[in-house]
Amino acid sequence: MNDTFTFIDEARAIEIHDPRLPGPWSNYISNGTMHALVSHAGGGFAWWRSPLTYRLTRYRSHHQPVDSPGFYVYIREADGSVWSPAFRPCERTDTHPQALHQPGITTFTASWRDLKSTLHLYVLPDHDVVTWDLSLENKSGESRSLDVFAYTELSQHQWMEENRFGYYIRNMVKGWYDEETQSLKFLYHETNQPRPDISPMVTFAGTEPVLSRSLHRDRFIGNYHAERLPLGVSNNHCGNDALSCGEGCFALQHVVHLGAGQSTRMAWFLGVQSGALVKFEEAGARLAALLPKLRDFTYLDAQRTRLEDWWTEHFSAFKAEIPDPVAERSINIWTPVNTVHTGRYSRAVNALAPGIRAMGYRDTAQDMLAIAYRKPDWAIKSLKELLAHQFEDGHALHLYSLEGDIPPADSLHSDNHLWPPLLAYALVSETGRTDFLEESVPYVALDGKKTTGRATLWEHLLQGIRFTEANLGAHQLPLTFKGDWNDIIGKFSTQGKGESVFAGQQYCVALDNLIRIARFTNRKADEEWLADCRSRMAKALLAHAWDGDWWARGFDDAGVLVGSQTRPFGKIFLNPQSWAVLAGVGDRDQLLAGMDAAAEHLDTGFGLKAMAPGFKTFPEDTDPFSGYGPGCAENGSVFCHANTWAVIAECLLGRPDRAWNYYSQLIPENLIGQFGIDRYEAEPYAWMSMVTGPENDRYGWANTIHISGTAAWMDVAATQYILGIRPEPEGLRIDPIIPPGWPGFTVRRLFSSCMVDIMFHQSGEPGSSFRWATLDGESLPSEENGILIPRNLLTGKRAAVRIEA
Ligand code: NOJ
Numbered sequence: 001m002n003d004t005f006t007f008i009d010e011a012r013a014i015e016i017h018d019p020r021l022p023g024p025w026s027n028y029i030s031n032g033t034m035h036a037l038v039s040h041a042g043g044g045f046a047w048w049r050s051p052l053t054y055r056l057t058r059y060r061s062h063h064q065p066v067d068s069p070g071f072y073v074y075i076r077e078a079d080g081s082v083w084s085p086a087f088r089p090c091e092r093t094d095t096h097p098q099a100l101h102q103p104g105i106t107t108f109t110a111s112w113r114d115l116k117s118t119l120h121l122y123v124l125p126d127h128d129v130v131t132w133d134l135s136l137e138n139k140s141g142e143s144r145s146l147d148v149f150a151y152t153e154l155s156q157h158q159w160m161e162e163n164r165f166g167y168y169i170r171n172m173v174k175g176w177y178d179e180e181t182q183s184l185k186f187l188y189h190e191t192n193q194p195r196p197d198i199s200p201m202v203t204f205a206g207t208e209p210v211l212s213r214s215l216h217r218d219r220f221i222g223n224y225h226a227e228r229l230p231l232g233v234s235n236n237h238c239g240n241d242a243l244s245c246g247e248g249c250f251a252l253q254h255v256v257h258l259g260a261g262q263s264t265r266m267a268w269f270l271g272v273q274s275g276a277l278v279k280f281e282e283a284g285a286r287l288a289a290l291l292p293k294l295r296d297f298t299y300l301d302a303q304r305t306r307l308e309d310w311w312t313e314h315f316s317a318f319k320a321e322i323p324d325p326v327a328e329r330s331i332n333i334w335t336p337v338n339t340v341h342t343g344r345y346s347r348a349v350n351a352l353a354p355g356i357r358a359m360g361y362r363d364t365a366q367d368m369l370a371i372a373y374r375k376p377d378w379a380i381k382s383l384k385e386l387l388a389h390q391f392e393d394g395h396a397l398h399l400y401s402l403e404g405d406i407p408p409a410d411s412l413h414s415d416n417h418l419w420p421p422l423l424a425y426a427l428v429s430e431t432g433r434t435d436f437l438e439e440s441v442p443y444v445a446l447d448g449k450k451t452t453g454r455a456t457l458w459e460h461l462l463q464g465i466r467f468t469e470a471n472l473g474a475h476q477l478p479l480t481f482k483g484d485w486n487d488i489i490g491k492f493s494t495q496g497k498g499e500s501v502f503a504g505q506q507y508c509v510a511l512d513n514l515i516r517i518a519r520f521t522n523r524k525a526d527e528e529w530l531a532d533c534r535s536r537m538a539k540a541l542l543a544h545a546w547d548g549d550w551w552a553r554g555f556d557d558a559g560v561l562v563g564s565q566t567r568p569f570g571k572i573f574l575n576p577q578s579w580a581v582l583a584g585v586g587d588r589d590q591l592l593a594g595m596d597a598a599a600e601h602l603d604t605g606f607g608l609k610a611m612a613p614g615f616k617t618f619p620e621d622t623d624p625f626s627g628y629g630p631g632c633a634e635n636g637s638v639f640c641h642a643n644t645w646a647v648i649a650e651c652l653l654g655r656p657d658r659a660w661n662y663y664s665q666l667i668p669e670n671l672i673g674q675f676g677i678d679r680y681e682a683e684p685y686a687w688m689s690m691v692t693g694p695e696n697d698r699y700g701w702a703n704t705i706h707i708s709g710t711a712a713w714m715d716v717a718a719t720q721y722i723l724g725i726r727p728e729p730e731g732l733r734i735d736p737i738i739p740p741g742w743p744g745f746t747v748r749r750l751f752s753s754c755m756v757d758i759m760f761h762q763s764g765e766p767g768s769s770f771r772w773a774t775l776d777g778e779s780l781p782s783e784e785n786g787i788l789i790p791r792n793l794l795t796g797k798r799a800a801v802r803i804e805a
Contacts (some may be wrong), residue, residue, distance in 0.1 A: 004677060005684065007669075008100075008488070012315070012333050014685050016040040016099040017062035019087035022681040024067040024351040026706070027101040027404055028341050029121055032309075033243030034128035034272070035344070037353060038106045038121050040099035042086025043067035045155070046130050048272045051348070051355025055155040055162075056202050056272070060343065061352045071121055071132055071270075074149040074233045075112070076111040085110050085306040089151075089227040101685070102338045103311045107303075113138035115258070124303045125310060127290065136265075138258040141158035146256045149233055150206065154248035157199070158175040160356060175215030175250075176245030179290050182210050184250045186274060194405055201276030201283045204250035205293045206268040214238035233650035235621070246612055259684060261332035262660040271292050271712055314340065317374040317750040318719055323742050326591050330667050331718050334685040338711035338803055339370035341686075343378065346577035347707045352773045358401035358408070361386060362485065363709060365419030370712035371752065372426040373727070379427055386420050386442040392453045394467025396420075397444060398482075408444075412481035413490075414471075417464035417555040418510045424461055425513035430725035432752055434521050437461075449788050462526065468507055469533060473499035473555065476540035478507060482556060484641075485575065488626040492556035500546040500554040501563075505579035507537050520729040538585045546590060551576035551595040553611075563611065570625060571599050573611040574642050579650035595649055599658065604694055606674055607638030607666050608646055614695045628668070629698030633703070638691040651721035651737040657767040659722060660739040663714070666691075668702070679795065724786060725749055725758065730793060734803065735755070735786025736760055737767050743804075754794040758801045771804045 004018045016025060024039035037059070038045040043066075045051075045059035060068060072089045076082045084090040086108040087097045095110040099468040105122040120133040129400055132438035138144050156162040156169045170191040177183075183205035193199055214220035214232055219239050222231030230251075238251045257265060264528040268293070273283035282758045293299050315336060322328050346363050349355040365386055368379040389400040389408070396416040428434055437458040455463065463606050473479045483490035484503040492498045511534040514640040518527035547553050552574040553563025560566075563573040577594035585595070602608040614636030615625035628635035641667055650659035664670060669684040671691065682688055682702035689704035720726040724736035725747055732751050738744075762769070773780040773787050789801065 002374045003257070007329060007685075009329055009333065011100075011102060012063075012311075013100050016101070017097070019093070020095060022678060025099075025683045026351050027100070027106045028345070028349075028706075029104055029106065029123045029130065030344065031123045031128070031364055033125050034130065035349075036121070036123065036130050037351060038101075039067050039070065040101070040106075041067055041070070041085070041086040042072060042084070042647040043351075044154075044222055045070070046270060047355065048128055048200060050401075050405055051158050052156055053403060053405040054200060054272070055159045055355075055568050056275045057158075057268070058153040058155045061354060067351065069153045069184060069227055071130070072151045072227065073117075073119060073132065074116065074151065074230075075115075075136075076147040076149070076233055076236060077113075077633075080236075082229060082235075083110065099285065103314075103340075103380055104174040104307050109460075111312065114138070115144055115146075122304065122307060123308070124294075124300075125301060125306045127271065127294070128757075129269045130293065131294075131300065131303075132261075132268040132270070134268075136258060137263040137264065138260060141260050143257065143259045145235075146258065147211070147253055148208075148256050148266070149230075149238070149251060149367060150204075151230070151251045151574055152204070152270060154186055154202065156190075156249065158190070158193060159354060161190070170247060171245045172493070173243065173245065173248055175248050177210075177213050177215070177240070177242065178284070179197060181205060181292065182289065184213060184215055184252065184286075185284075186215065186250070189277060194275045198274045199277045200272035200274045201280075201287070203273060203287055204268060204288075205291055205294075206254060206266060208254040208256070208266050211255050212238040212240050212253040212254055214241055214247055214251040215243040217242045220249055220251045232659045233293035236335045239590075244593065250288050256278045265297060266299075267294070271713050280656050289703070302344070302651075312429060314374050318607055319748045320723060321747075322723075322738075322745045324664065326667055326669050327489045327664055327718070330669070331712075331723075335428065335711060335715045335718070336370075336374065337685075338342050338687050338706060339367065339374075339715055342367040342708070342711045343382075343428055344369050347704075350704070350706045353704075353707060356406065357616050358406040360397040361389060361396050361398055361400060361416045362419045366709045367712045368423050369426050370715040372423070372430045374425060377432050379423065383420060383423050383427060383436070383457065384439065386423070386440050386458055389444050389608070390417060390420075390460055390464065392443040392463075393470075394463040396464070398466070400444075413483050414468070414478045414480050414500050415506055416486040417467055418503070418506050420447075420464065421510035421513045424457065425517060425729075426516050426727075428520065428618070428729050430728070430752070437521070454745045458517075458521075458523075460576050465507075465511065465514065465530065465533060468503075470504070472540075474559060475499055475555060476536065476542040477501060477502035477544065477554065480537065486573075488628070489562075492554065492562050495557040497557040497559070498562075498750060499556055501541065502573075502575045502579055502617060504537050504541050505576065505585060506584040508534055508541070508583035508585055509579070510727075511537070534634055538583075541580075541583075545576065545580075551580050551586070551590075565639055566616065569613050569615040570611050571613065574598055574602055574608050574639070574646060575610075577647040578645035581652050582645060592653060595646070595653060595655075595658075598646060603662075604638055604699075605665070606671060606700065607640060607661065607672050607691055609642050609693050610634055610642050610690075612636055614693070629696060631693035633690055633749070636695055637693045638666075638701075639715065640688055640690055640710040641708055644710060644717045647714075647717040650722045651717075651724070654737060654767040656737045656739050659737055663717060663722060664804055666710075666714075669704070671700075685770075687714060703743055709792060719747075719749075721770035723735060723747060727751060728788065731788050732756065733786055733788045733789040734758060734773075734801065735759070736762075736805075738762060740766055748753075751794055752791075754796055754799055756794060756799045756801060759801045760801070760805065764805055768803055768805065775801050
């Protein structure tokens with residue numbers, strides 16, 4: 001507990017007490033099709049399917065006032081004073097507004113002169129509806145007459161077009177009130193939109209009789225008035241206008257009388273009916289049929305229970321009890337919440353990211369590693385989608401859009417096609433299934449270059465390997481092209497000759513994974529060929545990538561080493577040190593030395609820098625690494641995504657102290673403790689892409705929150721490497737590397753359909769072989785790397801594993 005926020009673990013919640021944060025601390029509410037981002041202050045925006053094409057409400061990310069507008073409720077008292085259940089829009093701190101974020105639901109509570117309000121925002125699992133669910137409780141001892149207004153600002157659906165041509169497009173919208181259903185309706189009828197056949201009618205309706213309403217933002221708010229006190233609220237009437245053109249909004253006014261001690265509940269529904277441009281009557285009829293259902297609170301409560309059940313199932317796949325409460329909270333609650341969001345939004349949507357970046361190819365392949373054990377069907381679907389965005393020559397799109405509304409980015413990278421093998425391996429290991437590898441998906445057709453080519457997922461995976469084989473450089477390392485995992489590293493290969501050590505190491509990991517699958521599925525010829533590719537790449541890495549004290553990052557176009565002591569900047573990069581260990585390429589002394597050098601040169605005490613020293617930038621240097629200032633992003637920030645692999649590498653090297661330190665120092669809650677909210681600024685419950693490094697005077701500032709590969713990989717690092725519960729094709733490996741002071745831990749983990757209870761007790765050195773291990777009371781043989789429980793012993797509903805180490 002501190003003055004600003006409290007975690008409430010039993011409710012899987014964080015309560016934010018002080019709304020005046022340095023920025024929006026947000027939550028996502030969603031059913032997978034209808035989505036909204038909701039901040040602790042009530043700001044945010046809603047979209048349907050795609051935030052680029054069906055953006056329903058507006059939000060100003062970069063402008064002052066920050067974090068507005070949102071999903072607003074105004075409560076007007078009989079004396080004309082106005083307050084809101086969330087901090088925004090009225091900003092009355094004397095109402096003590098609290099925000100409670102939980103997975104899929106945000107709740108605001110406030111009270112004003114002993115009238116208590118509770119506003120829940122959530123999306124219904126079975127309907128594309130953002131629900132605003134408000135309860136009022138009069139504890140004041142007097143009766144209260146209130147006017148309650150709900151308000152949100154409408155967007156013009158196509159967000160890029162709105163920014164470019166909104167001044168025209170505002171003549172292509174229409175909003176009206178439908179008396180019969182007591183609902184507001186809005187149509188965006190620009191004829192050039194991508195899918196007029198599904199373009200939705202946006203609707204807003206409440207449970208209470210409507211006293212007045214508005215669809216006209218500038219009349220309801222009033223130009224040179226403010227959202228804090230709109231004209232419609234101060235006039236106590238919304239004006240009853242329609243919108244024949246202009247800037248839209250939904251505003252509804254209702255009257256509420258509450259006797260002393262009385263309570264009431266009311267709700268509003270911001271929804272969509274698709275296909276309204278082509279089948280207008282049908283869309284209206286669907287809404288008319290739906291509203292009576294929604295206006296029944298029993299139905300609403302049942303929907304909410306279904307929403308909670310979805311999340312409960314998600315959490316039930318893994319639950320740890322460990323001696324560190326902050327890490328336990330992260331592992332059990334907030335990381336799995338975060339991985340759903342990266343799974344849904346890739347790198348595209350947060351309070352600053354507007355959702356116009358498509359799915360990152362490499363990003364989604366990594367994000368799904370953390371979905372594979374909780375929702376394997378979702379991850380298998382993603383694997384198919386990824387491979388359907390691969391070209392016939394084996395390379396993959398860099399960015400792809402499932403809605404087809406963002407032009408795909410076909411830029412050559414050395415790594416994109418090498419991530420799906422990791423996901424395929426995770427899925428085979430998790431499920432024991434290989435049938436999906438036999439399914440066939442097309443290769444991608446781009447720029448009118450049609451392809452009739454299709455292949456099985458397995459063949460697609462091999463095709464990625466063939467692409468790398470066909471694109472090796474002078475040192476037999478993969479050509480970097482536009483980059484590898486590191487977006488900026490292509491700077492060294494603008495002429496196409498640069499080579500990437502990281503991509504070579506990643507190639508080895510991808511090959512290892514495919515070799516395991518080939519062995520598991522008895523594909524002998526493939527296995528041999530893959531093993532041959534691997535041994536050649538390992539040889540090239542050993543011959544060319546060692547810089548004397550650590551692994552170099554690659555070669556530039558001129559064949560000069562990058563990430564080398566010979567360079568004035570960027571002498572050492574983190575990734576080649578950690579991935580050497582992940583790939584197992586290098587002798588043990590080299591692997592240890594690389595990670596020791598990372599500790600010495602890159603660890604800041606609040607995470608490892610991506611590289612050091614940071615390159616100067618304009619105007620000091622005419623040849624900067626990137627436009628990023630030193631200490632920022634790839635230019636020497638604490639790149640949290642890359643830190644995850646350092647955790648895994650230290651586990652693989654058997655150094656629990658370091659592994660734990662690298663993991664725990666980065667947990668956002670710990671970083672906030674170290675830097676304070678004003679410096680760190682971001683949410684204590686969501687992973688970040690990076691934290692500004694010490695070479696910059698804003699060090700400690702967290703960036704790109706919620707939408708980072710840090711989430712999935714921290715999940716993998718903590719659950720599969722520190723706690724060591726690691727699925728493999730043949731079974732479940734248990735091989736923990738926990739801090740020496742821990743007596744042990746317990747974990748309940750779903751493996752295929754078996755819930756496995758693991759009790760691990762450690763009295764010896766971490767990483768030493770087990771004294772004994774049992775499965776349901778029967779003794780299990782230990783190996784060098786912990787134990788491997790064969791898959792066929794884990795086919796029941798439950799299993800209990802006890803280990804003494
Ligand atoms: C963010 C990008 O979305 C991701 O794809 C990339 O791997 C990292 N930056 C590192 O450059």
